[in-house]
Amino acid sequence: MSLSTLIGIDFSAPSHVVARQLIGVTVLVDGVGGRIVETEAYDGEDPASHSYTGRTDRNFAMFGPPAHAYVYRSYGIHWCLNFVCREEGHGAGVLIRALEPVAGLDAMRARRGTVDEWLLCSGPGKLCQALGVTRALNGHALDSAPFALAPAEGDIEVVAGPRIGISKAVDVPWRFGLAGSRWVSKPFR
DNA sequence: CTTAGGATCGCCT
DNA sequence: GGCGATCCTAAGC
Numbered sequence: 001m002s003l004s005t006l007i008g009i010d011f012s013a014p015s016h017v018v019a020r021q022l023i024g025v026t027v028l029v030d031g032v033g034g035r036i037v038e039t040e041a042y043d044g045e046d047p048a049s050h051s052y053t054g055r056t057d058r059n060f061a062m063f064g065p066p067a068h069a070y071v072y073r074s075y076g077i078h079w080c081l082n083f084v085c086r087e088e089g090h091g092a093g094v095l096i097r098a099l100e101p102v103a104g105l106d107a108m109r110a111r112r113g114t115v116d117e118w119l120l121c122s123g124p125g126k127l128c129q130a131l132g133v134t135r136a137l138n139g140h141a142l143d144s145a146p147f148a149l150a151p152a153e154g155d156i157e158v159v160a161g162p163r164i165g166i167s168k169a170v171d172v173p174w175r176f177g178l179a180g181s182r183w184v185s186k187p188f189r
Numbered sequence: 190c191t192t193a194g195g196a197t198c199g200c201c202t
Numbered sequence: 203g204g205c206g207a208t209c210c211t212a213a214g215c
Binding site: 076095125 | 205206207208209
């Protein structure tokens, strides 16, 4: 058990390994959250990754200790949540792309302004709004409040495919999902 | 069903 | 000055 091991997952492993293991894990922020059904891996040697060209004021959390959060602003509007992985200094992380809503549904509806449950957490920007994730959590440890993680339960079948919304390394199959889940942001082929 | 455009911030060339 | 690890709305077919 290394210091970067949390809920049975070794966050110092390569990002695509961690991304696969995170499917089925429950994540809560101040008691609001759900089960992770979709992730994407990004790595320091990966042209599509924010960390590819080195450390900046925006991405420094990706180069910090594993099992911490990296939160960035997307298109000047949305927040996106990543779990940092790999050894410190490497610059890798896993983008949390969709959740199955489990806890704090009323808070999610209020923040998202909709009662449609699929619209609450079916995308990286949506789930951050639903869970109240902002830059304030950038660099925050995942094993301490307001975060709470719980291991996946039962048999988890994971499917993989190319990542969404990027223009580089578009064929790398580093998007992972819970097989058959209706909560993913886009179906897997 | 598919496509197009706007919102709006911060890094990069 | 350009362009995103996005989302929403509106319009076209």
